[in-house]
Amino acid sequence: MPVERPRRRIPEATVARLPVYLRILIEQANEEVESISSDGLAELAGVNAAKVRKDLSYLGSYGTRGVGYEVAFLVYQIRRELGLTHDWPVVIVGAGNLGQALAGYGGFGQRGFPVAGVVDIDPSKVGSVIAGVRVRHIDDLDQIVQTRHVNIGVVATPPSAAQDAADRLTRAGVTSILNFAPVVLAVPNGISVRKVDLAVELQILSYYEQRRMGVGLQAIGSSDSGRGASA
Amino acid sequence: MPVERPRRRIPEATVARLPVYLRILIEQANEEVESISSDGLAELAGVNAAKVRKDLSYLGSYGTRGVGYEVAFLVYQIRRELGLTHDWPVVIVGAGNLGQALAGYGGFGQRGFPVAGVVDIDPSKVGSVIAGVRVRHIDDLDQIVQTRHVNIGVVATPPSAAQDAADRLTRAGVTSILNFAPVVLAVPNGISVRKVDLAVELQILSYYEQRRMGVGLQAIGSSDSGRGASA
DNA sequence: CATTGTGAAGCGTTTCACAGCC
DNA sequence: GGCTGTGAAACGCTTCACAATG
Numbered sequence: 001m002p003v004e005r006p007r008r009r010i011p012e013a014t015v016a017r018l019p020v021y022l023r024i025l026i027e028q029a030n031e032e033v034e035s036i037s038s039d040g041l042a043e044l045a046g047v048n049a050a051k052v053r054k055d056l057s058y059l060g061s062y063g064t065r066g067v068g069y070e071v072a073f074l075v076y077q078i079r080r081e082l083g084l085t086h087d088w089p090v091v092i093v094g095a096g097n098l099g100q101a102l103a104g105y106g107g108f109g110q111r112g113f114p115v116a117g118v119v120d121i122d123p124s125k126v127g128s129v130i131a132g133v134r135v136r137h138i139d140d141l142d143q144i145v146q147t148r149h150v151n152i153g154v155v156a157t158p159p160s161a162a163q164d165a166a167d168r169l170t171r172a173g174v175t176s177i178l179n180f181a182p183v184v185l186a187v188p189n190g191i192s193v194r195k196v197d198l199a200v201e202l203q204i205l206s207y208y209e210q211r212r213m214g215v216g217l218q219a220i221g222s223s224d225s226g227r228g229a230s231a
Numbered sequence: 232m233p234v235e236r237p238r239r240r241i242p243e244a245t246v247a248r249l250p251v252y253l254r255i256l257i258e259q260a261n262e263e264v265e266s267i268s269s270d271g272l273a274e275l276a277g278v279n280a281a282k283v284r285k286d287l288s289y290l291g292s293y294g295t296r297g298v299g300y301e302v303a304f305l306v307y308q309i310r311r312e313l314g315l316t317h318d319w320p321v322v323i324v325g326a327g328n329l330g331q332a333l334a335g336y337g338g339f340g341q342r343g344f345p346v347a348g349v350v351d352i353d354p355s356k357v358g359s360v361i362a363g364v365r366v367r368h369i370d371d372l373d374q375i376v377q378t379r380h381v382n383i384g385v386v387a388t389p390p391s392a393a394q395d396a397a398d399r400l401t402r403a404g405v406t407s408i409l410n411f412a413p414v415v416l417a418v419p420n421g422i423s424v425r426k427v428d429l430a431v432e433l434q435i436l437s438y439y440e441q442r443r444m445g446v447g448l449q450a451i452g453s454s455d456s457g458r459g460a461s462a
Numbered sequence: 463c464a465t466t467g468t469g470a471a472g473c474g475t476t477t478c479a480c481a482g483c484c
Numbered sequence: 485g486g487c488t489g490t491g492a493a494a495c496g497c498t499t500c501a502c503a504a505t506g
Contacts, residue, residue, distance in 0.1 A: 013475060019434040023413060037487065046415040050477055057489055065483045065488045082434050083441025101332030111430040151440050152433065175443065176436040182254060184277040192439045194432050199342040201425050202383065203250040203313050205407040208423045209382050210314025212406065244497060281499055288467055296466040296505045
C-alpha cells in the first residue's frame, strides 16, 4: 500500500562503498555462493568487517545473526537503494579520445548505464560511429535528453569547453554530471557533480612516491614507519 | 645532518586538494596574476576559504597577512611538496579502449607524467602505435620499468587481467598503481594504489538521482515520511 | 585594516566492544 | 558458538572565530 520507500539517510562514505559491495556480491552470486559474512565481504572489498556491518545496517537489518547475509537478497537491497532497479541512460559530451573510449567501454551498458548518445561541437566528428553509437551534433542534446529520458551527463571535453558542456547539459534537463575535464564546474543548485581527474590521481601518487623516497633517506636517522596508502 | 626534508605529515584530504589548487594557480600565473587571497583561491577551487588556509598552512607559512599569497611562490611550494619538480614516467598496462585513450590523452605528459610505455599481453596488439608510443608485449615490462625508471603503473586491463597486471607491475619494481579495472587489487605492503572506477561513480550519481525522485514522489502521496528515528 | 595562521569546537566517519539473537 | 547490529569511543576533517601581523 504505502509506497515502499521509508529509507534512512545514508552517509556519503557508505554510498560510495555500496557499489563496491554490489559488484563483489554479484560475482559471488555468479559463483553460486549463497551466503556471506561481514568478514568475508570485508576481505573481498578490502575494508574491515565492522565497516561492512555498519554500512549494511543503513539498509536495514538484513543479516542473520550467527550466519551472515544472503547474497541474492543483499544484491537486491543494494540495487534498490542505489536506484539500480532500472537503467540510467547517459549522454556523453565530447567525442575525442576519452569520449570515444567511454562510449566504447562496454562496462557502462553492462552495469546499467547505456550510452543514449554521444555529441560533439565539432561538425567533422559528427556522423562517425563509435561502438554502434553515431556521434551527433551538440545542438541535438536537448532532443536526446528528452526523448531518451537522460538524467546523467558525462563531460569528456577539453577543459576549455567543459563549462559550456555543463551549461548545455543542465539546460537540457540533466541533473547529474560526471566530469572528466580538469576544471571546477559551476552548476545550479541541486545538480550533482562528480569529478574524475586523472592527472590529480597521478599527482596524489606522486606525493606518496616522493615521500617514500624522503623517508628512505631519512631512515638513516630515524625508524619512523611511514604509513602507506595501500589497500 | 638532516637532509632538507623536514616536511610535516599532510592530511590525505589536503593532499587530494593540492593538485586542484596547483592547477588553478598555474592558470592564474599564466594570466599574469601575481597574488591571490585564500578567498580568491577558494572561490576558484569551489571550497571554502578556511579550508584553503588550513591546507596551505601545512606547507608552511607562505602567505602575507593583509595581502595574500604570491602565486608563483605557491606554485613552486606545492610542486615541491607533491614531488612534481621532476617528471614521473608511467607505464600503461592494457592497450584496449581505455589504455589507448589514456596514452593518447595529452594531459598526462603535459602535467608531468609522460607515457614511458604501453604494454599488452595480446600479441595482435603489439606493434601498433598509439599517440607516438609503440605498444610492446607485457614481457618487456621489466625492461621498460628499469630503463625508464618508472615508479607508477596504470592498470587499464579488463577486470580478469587486472590482478596479474598489478603483480607484474610490482614485480617489475613499480611502487604506485592507478587502477581503472573494477576489482580490488591485492598488493604487497607499502605499494600505493588508487582506484578510478567509472561505473562506481555513475552508481553514486544514480543514488542521488533516485533519492531526488523518491522524495518527489513521496511528497505526492503520503505524509508519513519515515523520519529516521535514531535506530 | 585586510588577510593570514591557528587553537578549539563541531561534525562525519571509523573502529571498538559487546549485547542480542539465531 | 558464531555472527550481526549498534551504542559509544576514537579519530580525522571541516569550520569557526579571532589573535597575530605585514
